[in-house]
Amino acid sequence: MTFIHNFALTTLSALLLFSQAPAFAAKPALAKPAQAAAGQKLHRLDFRLEGASCASCLLKIRSTLRAAKGVSRCELALRKPYGGVVIYNAGQIDIKKITELAVKADPRSTVLVKGVLDEPIAKEPLMLIPKHNSLLQN
Numbered sequence: 001m002t003f004i005h006n007f008a009l010t011t012l013s014a015l016l017l018f019s020q021a022p023a024f025a026a027k028p029a030l031a032k033p034a035q036a037a038a039g040q041k042l043h044r045l046d047f048r049l050e051g052a053s054c055a056s057c058l059l060k061i062r063s064t065l066r067a068a069k070g071v072s073r074c075e076l077a078l079r080k081p082y083g084g085v086v087i088y089n090a091g092q093i094d095i096k097k098i099t100e101l102a103v104k105a106d107p108r109s110t111v112l113v114k115g116v117l118d119e120p121i122a123k124e125p126l127m128l129i130p131k132h133n134s135l136l137q138n
Helices: 003-019 028-036 055-067 095-104
Strands: 042-050 071-076 083-089 112-120
Touching: 042 095, 055 071, 055 083, 055 095, 083 095, 095 112
Parallel strands: none
Antiparallel strands: 042 083, 042 112, 071 083
């Protein structure tokens, strides 16, 4: 196996391991998805961020989206093509507001949201991996 394949397998193994953390290690923020899954209009929004140049701006975008009312989960890829995924309640927040928050999260950078894919979902996935990511690129 090549280094890239080993790295990808190690990363996915670590994600699976940490997603199965014991209940006592759960933070209060992890209780938020259970409330959103209780019969509300859950959606999965995948997108690509263009113009992001460093981990700092990506982390600001992620924390801004996580703090938004109606967003239950958010993850961003820290490698190009900088994909993002948000699980949100369509009754509390919409795509326009989510993209606006992502663009304005770091005033020092000029970020554009591209390749938006939105789909309703029945329940939250156990693990969030953006559809726009370097592991799926040829």
